[in-house]
Amino acid sequence: MFDVPVDESLISLSIRELQVPFGLLKYGLRKRYPAQHHFTPSKKLKQHYDVVIIGAGGHGSSIAYYLAKYHGITDVALIDKGYLGGGNTARNTAVIRSNYLTPESVSFYRDSVRLYQGLSNEFDYNIMMENRGQLTLAHSDAAIRNFRWRAEVNKHLGVRSELVDRKTIGEIVPSLSVTEDARFPILAGLWHEDGATARHDAVVWGYARGACQRGVELHQLTEAQGIDIDQGRVVGVHTNRGRIRCAAVVQAVAGASSTVGRMAGLQLPIHSFPLQAMVTQPYKPVLTPHVSSPHVHVYVHQTSRGEFVIGGGSDPYPLYGTRATLEQREKLSGAVLELFPFLAQARVLRQWAGTTDMTPDYSPVMGLSPIKNYYLDAGWGTWGFKATPICGKTMAELVATGRVPDLIKPFELERFYRFEQINEAGSTAASH
Amino acid sequence: MKQLCCPLNGLRNISEFLYGGEYHAKPDQISCSARDWAEHVFFDENNAGLVIEWWCHLPTSYWFLVERNTVSDEILRSFPCSDIYKQRDDSPASASRDKGGQGE
Amino acid sequence: MDQSPLTLVPGSLLRRSPLYRRHAETGASFRQVDDCAVPYRFRSHQEDTDMARQLGLVDLCGLTKVGYKGPGASLWLGQEGLLLPAEPNLAVLQPDGMLVARLSLDEFLVLRNLESDSSLICDMESAWSLDSAVQTYLLPRRDSHCWLAVVGAEARQMLSKICAINLHLDEFPNLKIAQTIIADLSVIIIRHDLGLTPCFYLLADVALTEYLWEVLQDAMDEFAGATVGLAALLTLKTLLVESSK
Ligand SMILES: Cc1cc2nc3c(=O)[nH]c(=O)nc-3n(C[C@H](O)[C@H](O)[C@H](O)COP(=O)(O)OP(=O)(O)OC[C@H]3O[C@@H](n4cnc5c(N)ncnc54)[C@H](O)[C@@H]3O)c2cc1C
Numbered sequence: 001m002f003d004v005p006v007d008e009s010l011i012s013l014s015i016r017e018l019q020v021p022f023g024l025l026k027y028g029l030r031k032r033y034p035a036q037h038h039f040t041p042s043k044k045l046k047q048h049y050d051v052v053i054i055g056a057g058g059h060g061s062s063i064a065y066y067l068a069k070y071h072g073i074t075d076v077a078l079i080d081k082g083y084l085g086g087g088n089t090a091r092n093t094a095v096i097r098s099n100y101l102t103p104e105s106v107s108f109y110r111d112s113v114r115l116y117q118g119l120s121n122e123f124d125y126n127i128m129m130e131n132r133g134q135l136t137l138a139h140s141d142a143a144i145r146n147f148r149w150r151a152e153v154n155k156h157l158g159v160r161s162e163l164v165d166r167k168t169i170g171e172i173v174p175s176l177s178v179t180e181d182a183r184f185p186i187l188a189g190l191w192h193e194d195g196a197t198a199r200h201d202a203v204v205w206g207y208a209r210g211a212c213q214r215g216v217e218l219h220q221l222t223e224a225q226g227i228d229i230d231q232g233r234v235v236g237v238h239t240n241r242g243r244i245r246c247a248a249v250v251q252a253v254a255g256a257s258s259t260v261g262r263m264a265g266l267q268l269p270i271h272s273f274p275l276q277a278m279v280t281q282p283y284k285p286v287l288t289p290h291v292s293s294p295h296v297h298v299y300v301h302q303t304s305r306g307e308f309v310i311g312g313g314s315d316p317y318p319l320y321g322t323r324a325t326l327e328q329r330e331k332l333s334g335a336v337l338e339l340f341p342f343l344a345q346a347r348v349l350r351q352w353a354g355t356t357d358m359t360p361d362y363s364p365v366m367g368l369s370p371i372k373n374y375y376l377d378a379g380w381g382t383w384g385f386k387a388t389p390i391c392g393k394t395m396a397e398l399v400a401t402g403r404v405p406d407l408i409k410p411f412e413l414e415r416f417y418r419f420e421q422i423n424e425a426g427s428t429a430a431s432h
Numbered sequence: 433m434k435q436l437c438c439p440l441n442g443l444r445n446i447s448e449f450l451y452g453g454e455y456h457a458k459p460d461q462i463s464c465s466a467r468d469w470a471e472h473v474f475f476d477e478n479n480a481g482l483v484i485e486w487w488c489h490l491p492t493s494y495w496f497l498v499e500r501n502t503v504s505d506e507i508l509r510s511f512p513c514s515d516i517y518k519q520r521d522d523s524p525a526s527a528s529r530d531k532g533g534q535g536e
Numbered sequence: 537m538d539q540s541p542l543t544l545v546p547g548s549l550l551r552r553s554p555l556y557r558r559h560a561e562t563g564a565s566f567r568q569v570d571d572c573a574v575p576y577r578f579r580s581h582q583e584d585t586d587m588a589r590q591l592g593l594v595d596l597c598g599l600t601k602v603g604y605k606g607p608g609a610s611l612w613l614g615q616e617g618l619l620l621p622a623e624p625n626l627a628v629l630q631p632d633g634m635l636v637a638r639l640s641l642d643e644f645l646v647l648r649n650l651e652s653d654s655s656l657i658c659d660m661e662s663a664w665s666l667d668s669a670v671q672t673y674l675l676p677r678r679d680s681h682c683w684l685a686v687v688g689a690e691a692r693q694m695l696s697k698i699c700a701i702n703l704h705l706d707e708f709p710n711l712k713i714a715q716t717i718i719a720d721l722s723v724i725i726i727r728h729d730l731g732l733t734p735c736f737y738l739l740a741d742v743a744l745t746e747y748l749w750e751v752l753q754d755a756m757d758e759f760a761g762a763t764v765g766l767a768a769l770l771t772l773k774t775l776l777v778e779s780s781k
Contacts, residue, residue, distance in 0.1 A: 271453075321504075326433075416470050441625065490722055491715040
């Protein structure tokens, strides 16, 4: 039982480029492969914590991680009514991109994508970041105008986006059908080189592991059932395992934002819709980038395992449920065949849904709430996985310092009272 | 496919309908504050459980109300909006009309 | 009805259906009905009629139709001497063959009869004014909706491929209406049987005529149905009259 000595200075450069964490390489060169325990086993719930984070998805874990890492706040309970990362983090299609439309969103998601790039090394844990690029398709002149606009805003803010013609599309994605006699012929594309995917579970596990190593307590099967407020300030959380007193609470519960918000007496600009996705059986690699068509309402990429991940728009009406429907499978299948006719023979292996909290302007609601020390990380709809790192970092800063970081100021709940929406409708539908 | 009963057209596939948002009593536009108005426009109960919401039957553009359970997706009843809006403020004549579908 | 065959000269001011050119290409002969050129026959009269007994698709787009809507509509239409359906989604046949369809409590659609003249519907239209018809609003429907008919023994079977409504006679008797979706389009279906031959009128946004037509043709293929002219419908109707004597 010995480690093969590795000259780290020699390999560090190429490893960095490959995004492979050192630990993985060391592990790979070992003779024996001991299993690692990621998380501290759940302890007795204490009666007091400095901070309670409700929801141990990617967001909650990321907030806990940055609180501990940058602000030394480790007396934190990260509680979840289910298990770690079992919510939308487990269900999402893992698209990471920053080619939004409004300057507020572009800057925010740009910083998130940058953080993602370094995560494997920072965690020493492989999140399987794949810089595959993302291509959004235009099937109408209006979409091309929108793409031009987005490309300009993106470039101005340091995000790689460009309008590409059909010839270039054919080069980027040779397997895509760019024929003229399609129902909706492809006219142009928005090519976003910064687009990527990552292994969603690994992201939440990496954050939770890092947080727990620094002293954060993860309590699964611990459901928030009530919030104690005293004179406009949050003082505790009721759970199925008892009452916790605390100085601050963050709610990061994705599809349960309205329900948990109501415990604190808050009403939110949110409607909860199911969002479905499905995967095919695995195939040899034929598709590298992520391809999205807001017009035919479908997006698709091929995972490193070979499965085609296929997603689209939300269900047509709100529901707190995660059933999958035949109608949506039919819709997604019809739409994906318009882009990739060769998938006609593919078999669908799994189909599932998550509850997504949609806001009127397709932007999140994050930051301060009307209750003192009660912080909102909500309204992530169908697009919140990509925001996991930056959301955690900025929310942690807010909780630790009480000051709202500039990057998230525009997303505060108060914007609706000022009628200042951050309209991302044009760049979010079916693009995720 | 899931079906919904339209007060005007009877039981139909849910794909014939458009979901139109939660039913809220409207605040008085003249006297209410800007904050009240913002809440009316943007905010929702989004209740996990029973809700009353607007639906439209697309082929007839007929708007009506539905009581539904947002957890079990059970539809409890659907009824014409004239059950709630007993009269139109702009047309005194229609105030005398009793309930029934107003296909508009 | 004018029975002389019609040649449409360029510059003719007759109305044409959005499908006119398709019909002309397939060798239809036209007749003038009111101010419109209607496809009258596609094959020999006998062949057209036989086809219509089985499964035929008919273009009635040019025929006169008009709508009325408003809280006063039923009162006014009653005063004009029309028989009105008691509830929405039913139609009533008028003595002259005109059809009055009730689309909602307050909205009516009046379809011209297939034979004789259209004077009644035109008289009504000219009798209407904002002042004379209290709370009744005229809806010009001639150019807003297309009007097609699916006729024949196989009509119900064929429509069941593309329409979720049960059109079986037990569930959907003569003169019943369904406002529903066919091929993602909003369509008004009115059952108006010709004697024992089932016949369904389909009315949809006129801009969708060609698309709907293609969808229907595609659905008909399997049953070997085809386009037939107005003459076949008229013949099936008169058969009714004879057999019921
Ligand atoms: C099918 C699908 C595809 C998607 N695709 C993408 C994509 O490609 N890219 C992208 O950026 N985003 C995507 N999203 C959106 C993304 O998944 C979410 O926005 C994101 O995962 C939200 O992270 P979270 O940590 O806030 O939520 P979650 O991972 O859902 O975590 C919330 C946690 O809160 C817990 N919780 C709820 N109520 C309570 C309570 N009362 N007490 C304690 N715990 C509670 C839940 O159990 C859950 O574990 C997709 C979503 C779905 C459903």
